Amino acid sequence: MLRILRLPALDQVIEILSAQESETLLMAGGTDILPRPAALASTRLLIDLSQVAELQGIALDAEGRIRIGAAVTHQEIVDHPLIQRKAQLLSMACSSIGSVQIRNLGTIGGNLANASPAADSLPALVCLAAEVALASPRGIRFLPVSAFILGPGRTARAADELIESVRIPVVTGRRVAFFKKAGQRRGMCCAKASVAMCAHRHGDGRLTKPRVAMGAVAATVISVPAAERVLADRVLTMAVIEEAAAACCEAAQAIDDIRSTASYRRHVVGALLTEGLAEIYDHMQDLARRQARRRRRRS
Amino acid sequence: MRVDIELGINGSRSRFAVEPDERLVSTLRDRAGLTGTKQGCKIGECGACSVIMDGKLVPSCLVLSASADGADLLTVEGVAQDGNLSDLQQAFVAEGAIQCGYCTPGMLLAGEYLLSRYQRPDTAQIKEAIAGNLCRCTGYTKIVAAIRKTAKKRSLVKSSAQGR
Numbered sequence: 384m385l386r387i388l389r390l391p392a393l394d395q396v397i398e399i400l401s402a403q404e405s406e407t408l409l410m411a412g413g414t415d416i417l418p419r420p421a422a423l424a425s426t427r428l429l430i431d432l433s434q435v436a437e438l439q440g441i442a443l444d445a446e447g448r449i450r451i452g453a454a455v456t457h458q459e460i461v462d463h464p465l466i467q468r469k470a471q472l473l474s475m476a477c478s479s480i481g482s483v484q485i486r487n488l489g490t491i492g493g494n495l496a497n498a499s500p501a502a503d504s505l506p507a508l509v510c511l512a513a514e515v516a517l518a519s520p521r522g523i524r525f526l527p528v529s530a531f532i533l534g535p536g537r538t539a540r541a542a543d544e545l546i547e548s549v550r551i552p553v554v555t556g557r558r559v560a561f562f563k564k565a566g567q568r569r570g571m572c573c574a575k576a577s578v579a580m581c582a583h584r585h586g587d588g589r590l591t592k593p594r595v596a597m598g599a600v601a602a603t604v605i606s607v608p609a610a611e612r613v614l615a616d617r618v619l620t621m622a623v624i625e626e627a628a629a630a631c632c633e634a635a636q637a638i639d640d641i642r643s644t645a646s647y648r649r650h651v652v653g654a655l656l657t658e659g660l661a662e663i664y665d666h667m668q669d670l671a672r673r674q675a676r677r678r679r680r681r682s
Numbered sequence: 683m684r685v686d687i688e689l690g691i692n693g694s695r696s697r698f699a700v701e702p703d704e705r706l707v708s709t710l711r712d713r714a715g716l717t718g719t720k721q722g723c724k725i726g727e728c729g730a731c732s733v734i735m736d737g738k739l740v741p742s743c744l745v746l747s748a749s750a751d752g753a754d755l756l757t758v759e760g761v762a763q764d765g766n767l768s769d770l771q772q773a774f775v776a777e778g779a780i781q782c783g784y785c786t787p788g789m790l791l792a793g794e795y796l797l798s799r800y801q802r803p804d805t806a807q808i809k810e811a812i813a814g815n816l817c818r819c820t821g822y823t824k825i826v827a828a829i830r831k832t833a834k835k836r837s838l839v840k841s842s843a844q845g846r
Contacts, residue, residue: 384683385702387748417744418725423703431749458738482814483795485726487738488745570813571727 453492692760729815
């Protein structure tokens, strides 16, 4: 017999989790759970997290990091000015999730807990060096997203832990970022493969501290240090872009499944990186031209 | 074990005793008798069951009724006012944006939700707004046109009311 508890406070959830009742399911938006009725069939207690006060809101935490409550929806992230200004990559990635209906229900905490290799928010969170805050009777512990996600549907969350929030360090300076996704169509689509990238942009055309991560080409989201090494401290040129794209193809550990094939996935991550970097290249050329014009006018 | 919930539907509040795993779309159709909301895929893909819940467009097949306790809902039955079709509904009729009609309730609510967020959405924004609503007659062009015309009309009415 299924029982539903819609709890308003975090300590109530933690208390129930620490009692270790078997067959307890945590649900926020329900967009990954409810399409699979079998998931509810084996559940005795469903805890609806969507109203828990401590899991709401986007704001800076005491350490100056962006704190996104676990029950914050994808659409709230897309629309939030702080995310648009300081973590634009996440806003881009979340805007490609499902449809507006799905984004109004689905949450960032749910996307992490579900740990789909194809989850759109994960490559962005990895690039942004985000950490997952896990609450339990022992307090809160932090894990980098890449350490939290262990495999398809598997995470480092212990049975008595709850995803409380995601924390993103704020980085200053001029930045560039993109999230690119290959799918069957633009709306309501699960990625065949995805690539996220962010970096610092410099006036001389160089990118520094580049971060590249890919989705749906391995059992988990993966970062691509080989591509980051190619891009770091170099002026962005078509040759550099090609070299970085080759590194992405090389790093993909893709498989054949219902959505795509291993060979297409390996190919398309290179194409996605090329497309994104080419846009950044154009953007930087534009900026340089505009700056040159301003300088001429002044002299 | 049923769960007692209260829903505000199109401005009036009602109580229901629902099953714990019951979806909002079933409560609306089978308990409230509001069959304007259509059930399509049951997995949040098609948008036919879209309703506006507390100001947000959601697929009512992916909302547990127990989780909707206390919510205010707008369904297609609440879009017409006093028996008169809304301007958006009239635009759907005028543009021929209705073929079999199954997607229409969801499309209307997706359109209303968009217009509550943006005064003058461009075509790309309109397409994005109905990306979660499938029309299997594929009459998208006319649906987009109906939403665009309604947006234009409303913003003209609004600006003339402000004396501009």
